[in-house]
Amino acid sequence: MKAKRGKVLPSNNCSWRFAKRESFSKAFNWHYHPEYEICLTLNSIGSKHIGDHVSHYEKPHLVLIGSDLPHSWQAKAIDSITPQTIYVIQIPVVWLTDLVKNNPELAILENILKLSLRGIEFSAQTTIAATTICEAMNSADSFDQYILLIKLLNLMVKDNNKKILASSFYTFENKTDISVDKLDKVIKHIYQHFTQTLNADELASLAYMSTNHFHRFFKQRTDQTLTQFINQLRIGKACKLLINSKIHISAISDQCGFRNISNFNRRFQIMKSCTPKEFRKSIHQPSPL
Numbered sequence: 001m002k003a004k005r006g007k008v009l010p011s012n013n014c015s016w017r018f019a020k021r022e023s024f025s026k027a028f029n030w031h032y033h034p035e036y037e038i039c040l041t042l043n044s045i046g047s048k049h050i051g052d053h054v055s056h057y058e059k060p061h062l063v064l065i066g067s068d069l070p071h072s073w074q075a076k077a078i079d080s081i082t083p084q085t086i087y088v089i090q091i092p093v094v095w096l097t098d099l100v101k102n103n104p105e106l107a108i109l110e111n112i113l114k115l116s117l118r119g120i121e122f123s124a125q126t127t128i129a130a131t132t133i134c135e136a137m138n139s140a141d142s143f144d145q146y147i148l149l150i151k152l153l154n155l156m157v158k159d160n161n162k163k164i165l166a167s168s169f170y171t172f173e174n175k176t177d178i179s180v181d182k183l184d185k186v187i188k189h190i191y192q193h194f195t196q197t198l199n200a201d202e203l204a205s206l207a208y209m210s211t212n213h214f215h216r217f218f219k220q221r222t223d224q225t226l227t228q229f230i231n232q233l234r235i236g237k238a239c240k241l242l243i244n245s246k247i248h249i250s251a252i253s254d255q256c257g258f259r260n261i262s263n264f265n266r267r268f269q270i271m272k273s274c275t276p277k278e279f280r281k282s283i284h285q286p287s288p289l
Helices: 093-102 109-118 124-138 142-157 172-176 180-193 200-206 211-222 226-244 249-255 261-272 276-284
Strands: 017-023 036-042 044-050 053-057 061-065 071-077 084-091
Touching: 017 124, 036 071, 036 124, 044 061, 044 084, 044 226, 053 226, 061 109, 061 124, 071 084, 071 226, 084 093, 084 124, 084 142, 093 109, 109 142, 124 142, 180 200, 180 211, 180 226, 200 211, 211 226, 226 249, 226 261, 226 276, 249 261, 249 276, 261 276
Parallel strands: none
Antiparallel strands: 017 084, 036 061, 036 084, 044 053, 044 071
């Protein structure tokens, strides 16, 4: 699916946008925008898609998304009584860059903003503290919201347990590499055909490389082997089918490109630390927070 470019409008009397959204479900909407985005998700269960990262979640989580990084959530409220709550903060790149440049005190933000080009997920402890900040921000005036935003950014910088999400292929710097066109062509082919049998020799020919060279090239550029990359896409698609359909697990295995159910179960267990059956059960019978 081609990501759609989003349009972000600042909140009234602000240089950036703050919003609180509540709903019982969130449809998949693959999109990107030039602004940085901080997203705090509460009382929600589903999957998040950030660059080439796909993962299931069922607990509150806090994510920082960099400029032009495609992303989406596909989720629902954990129960039928309380809607899921999503706090979204979207910050123009030029505004924040100038703020950091002109204020030496904010230089500590430079590294985390660079890492955000791959998406960052923060620890449970930071998420709890961020929830308090966002709740206060929701009822604050624009000046107090600004103070709270700096406090939130400082909190995220100091999280030593934050996790980088997308592979290095999605970093902006790699877009200037002359060989990225070759990788773009291969990645596009994989995305179009990952549910089918993919041959390394065929992919190598698309990049005009020998198979051995291609394997080294792919691992260097994506931080994953070809098999790992393809299996990640397949398991991501399987998760979406397990969440949003009642299709039999063996049929999902076939639809996602696995040759047999045993291989599917094994790969799923490795990536998700549970079987497909256990994953589906956790979706339809979630435990309380």
